[in-house]
Amino acid sequence: MKVHHIGYIVDNMENSIKEFEGLGFKILQKNQYDEIRDINICFIENGGIIIELVQPKTKESVIYKMAGKYKNMPYHICYETDDMDRDIERLKQRGYMVIQKPERAPAINNSKVVFLMHLDMGIIELLEKNKGVYV
């Protein structure tokens, strides 16, 4: 499966963007609020590698505790899929569990995404192909 982006949790969006820019990253999409997950998102790119900077907005955010614990770190890889239902079933057979039901992603053109977790992999995200801004 083709990698779309790497999700990267940040403690302070503005400060982290500055640091990534210092390493050669450019902003692809400015800070945008995802009301479904209560997070702020900014896409940056360097040499074809896209990183999704993610910062929880309030304690209601699904990643609030993780952000408090780890502050700044990559935490998921997002893969493109052209058949989400098929790939969810395939991955479940490989030991993945759906941890957030398929839902639209406001920061990626309202494309449908789903999050899964595996004991030996951690968190991955699937993104419906051909509907995202950067596909």
Add this chain to the structure above:
Amino acid sequence: MNDKEIFSKLLAIFREVFDDELLNITEEMGYGDLEEWDSLTHIRILLSVEKEFKFKFDIEDIGKLVTVGDIIRYIKENVNRGNES
């Protein structure tokens, strides 16, 4: 598989997930009772249960499994059924 075997295997899972060989659990112990028992740790426990007991949780049921007792009851209901959902 009897109740004692289920509890013993679940205890081993908790000790592995929390990286604490001395950890003890009770049926009343629930999500959030341990400092490290957050949502991702909870999923890791459930994934470990799936692997050990060879069945799949229904995503609709996951939100209802908030205590050790809830997990034990779910295991008992599914472990001998070969749940493949």
